[in-house]
Amino acid sequence: MTTSTQGSGDIGSPEPSMERRIVPVGAVVLTTFFALLYALRGSIALLDRGEDPRWAQQVGWSLAMWWTCLPLLPPLAALVRRFPVGRPRPWRNAGILLLGTTAAAWLRHVLMTPVVVAITGVPDVTASAAARTLTYFTVFLVMVALLHAVHYYRAERARELREALLTRGLAEARLAALRTQLQPHFVFNVLNAVTTLLHADPMAADRMLTRFAALLRMILHEETEEHALERELDLLARYVELMQLRFGDRIVVEWAVADAAWGARVPFLVLQPLVENAYEHGLAKRETGGRVRIGAARTGDALQLIVEDDGEGIDVEARAIIGLGNAETGSGIGLRNTRNRLSQLYGARASMVLERTPGGGTRALVTLPFIDGPHESEGPRA
Incomplete structure (x- = not known):
């Protein structure tokens, strides 16, 4: 016989699509911010030299450059899920994530720079490769931090869910035991009343x-x-x-x-x-x-x-x-x-x-x- 508790509130599972919603939005916002910042810096430099700032061109080129960082987000997310910084091996995992972030920054420059050049028609400046790779590393490091926040949020939600389910299960078990006690008591008392009339x-x-x-x-x-x-x-x-x-x-x-x-x-x-x-x-x-x-x-x-x-x-x-x-x-x-x-x-x-x-x-x-x-x-x- 099943029982149900009231007032405990409905217990839902952690949102399985939470990471899929928050991380892409956060990554797009982050890369867009860097793109606009770079576009602003480039246009201001042109103004300082007395040239046309070319706002639209600067923004388009910057967005193409930074949005091409996004394809490397899924591998970073998988790396964070596999090696989150925390117990039991925080230093090992931190080292693996740093290496992964460095590799992502290098791959971004090597693989995506030709794509950006093809899209914008603006040639890449080889002398700035190291500086750009370091910048990409910084961006990816922020993304890794964002991925960690989502990872630990989901872990905490899962822990709360397990505790809530355990508490509800215990309450239902107690109610079932009380109900099991009530019915024989009820039957015994009525049968005892029948015997008094027999x-x-x-x-x-x-x-x-x-x-x-x-x-x-x-x-x-x-x-x-x-x-x-x-x-x-x-x-x-x-x-x-x-x-x-x-x-x-x-x-x-x-x-x-x-x-x-x-x-x-x-x-x-x-x-x-x-x-x-x-x-x-x-x-x-x-x-x-x-x-x-x-x-x-x-x-x-x-x-x-x-x-x-x-x-x-x-x-x-x-x-x-x-x-x-x-x-x-x-x-x-x-x-x-x-x-x-x-x-x-x-x-x-x-x-x-x-x-x-x-x-x-x-x-x-x-x-x-x-x-x-x-x-x-x-x-x-x-």
Whole structure:
């Protein structure tokens, strides 16, 4: 059975085309900057000699000269990916990159100079070959630095992704474990309720067992960790029918669900342990019966779920000390499970409070972030 967490945000993979986008743009910007700088310097030199600056010609020639550096970018990128400056061998890799950058500068001059001459018709000045090679080396060194920035950015993004996936996997494993704990506890408690009727009212026990089988099929086919409150209340209404077969008319159930709350998303079976607690620990021992009130309402950005009974009430302080349950009898597993699932799904944005009511009963108040979702089924509307 699969689970899904909410609020963690969507985790995307690092952009595989990041390097293909950033590096070419940065390289074009860098070489264009150098081209315009060289064109400006050449035109100013002509002005100083009293000649026509020939701005367009200078810019065209400079762009042809510097843009022909770009074909050497892919080999440099491959070299950076293979030998980035960093652990475990920073000095060796730095030396390899320096040699590669020097080779790229020399190849640029040897291979691309005839291309530039053919394009522009401006003959190359042999005396400036060494100076130009050194300039190309400087440009390629800046490109290598840019490639390193992208390389380490992608490595950091990949590390963050691995950590996020690990965290999400751990959270999903914990939720799966909690859900695995919840279902047997639920089954055991309902079957225990059936056995109490087996001798006193066999027909009611038979009907209860049949309806429980139908409910259990629905629960086992629920594959998500969250669903619409409407779906939750539909399941809960079927559970209440089981309890009413056991307790009869002496326990009255009231539903008070605001219209704005029906589509909100809630954790799977978040209310069932609270209603079970109201029946078993609040009203089961009272011969006069009592009342259970189930409510839901939206309050700003929060959803509040309430299960309240007018039964005997609980020792809140004692239960808080032992984690909402009795370690010897095993009671309170459902409540602890609910609290732990809320913490896993929503962190500090959710809470569950168990308290006495002024009349002596018990109120369970669950507060969740309000997350709207689709309506899924018709339930017991108030």
